[in-house]
Amino acid sequence: MAKLTKITTQKKHKNRYNIFLDRGQGEAYGFSVDEDVLIKYRLQKNMELDDATIEALIQTDTLHKSYTLAINYLSYRMRSEKEIRDYLNEKEVDSEHIDEIVKRLYDEKFLDDQEFANSLVRTRIMTSSKGPLLLKKELLEKGVSAQQAEEALTHFSFDKQYEKARKFAEKKLKNGGKKSFRQQLQNLQQTLMQKGYGGEIIQEVIANLPEDEEEGQEWEAAVYQGEKLLRKFERKTEGFELKQKIKQGMYRKGFSFDLIDRFLDEYCEE
Template sequence: MRKISRITTQKKHKDRYNIFLDDGQKEQYGFSVDEAVLVEYRLHKGMEMDEATVTTLIHQDTLHKSYTLAINYLSYRMRTKKEMYDYLIKKEVDDEHITHIMEKLIAEGLLNDQQFAEAFVRTRMNTSEKGPMLIKKELMEKGVRDTLAEEAVASYTYDMQFEKAMKLAKKKFQSGKSKSYRQQLQHVQGTLMQKGFTADVVQAVAGELQDEKDDHAEWQALVKQGEKLLRKYQQKYSGNELHNKIKEALYRKGFTIDHINLFLDEQVDD
């Protein structure tokens, strides 16, 4: 039967200890453990160690190190169960240990997908331009069940969506003044859908923007686009052919026929 002959603190890791064993003939290094394992098993000089005990201590120390990895991973932000499981797999933690660690973290309230989803939605609402559908998609990609994700995004009310979507829409309009109103509106609607806002919110925002249409800005945009097209086409076309080329191009860009004809009458010679 071997006995613990010395316990020393590791130089680089002050919370880890080297255990030396003596079999009656010579002393040699046995294994190392974390301080938590040292305390839990009350390891001390002179304590007898059989092979089964040594194996248990090494197993517990490995488990403790893996658990510490998990705690460190949680220290940066909350995690879903799937994120934690994938992380432990990546760190090559034994399946048996993963099960134990996951159960312990859940029991301690450190892994809770419902709490994660609620906090995630609050953060996204406060710090991003994303709508509920995109946020729900992100939650499900992180492993949150569909029902939990749906419940969490329910806190993203219609009024909150509308306010955020309208703010984003107006910003997009400001950056697209050289385009026709129709083209800008289509772009804004597409952007809002991509951002995950619901169809009723996108429709309501579009309706609100109809009332804010600026005819002067629309005319300025048409003139800018028309003059650019005129410079492009007049090198190859003239007369009716030039008129038609410019008219078709401006119509595709979303300008009205009345405005297009007015521009052509003022700017393009017959």
């Protein structure tokens, strides 16, 4: 048996207390506990503690510290169960304690994977241009089940997907640079796929974009790309062969034959 001889407040952590014990060889530091543990077990001077009780107090305090870590981690934003488990594993928390902490967090409504998934989808809709396929991938990576992910994605309706994809497409086209309208559309389709939008949404967006490219802008792009091709090939070839290489290059870049012929007439000497 050991007698509890003194309780002192830690200097750096005012809610933690050092417990001093006398095991028959004089007073010495025994262990430390959080204020909640101190109060729960009514620790006070002159109490008699056996080894089993001391070990139980230490384990209880360790569990409490780990639980506090989890609560602090949750204070910044909602987390999935997998995120909590991964975080506590990184902090080298005992696996049995992790299970107990996770159960307690569920019981106290601090943990709910379905609500976490719903919240993440709502947030991404407001703050990102990601489509539903990317959002589902993100949810699955965070440990949310496929069923929960599908449920959360019901918040991302077809109309909302279309609206976000359309705005992204219009912005992308405005910043298309010196590319043909056709090439911009091809790049846009690829980008929307990479963003996680499905084929139906992409087709709907593309179908509702302006059908006719702006003539002046398209001509500027044709001149820019044509001159690049001209500089590339004029040192290697000339005449008909040079024109053919430029024509082929411009066609691959999405320009119409009318614009290609106009460029060749105005910029390539016979």
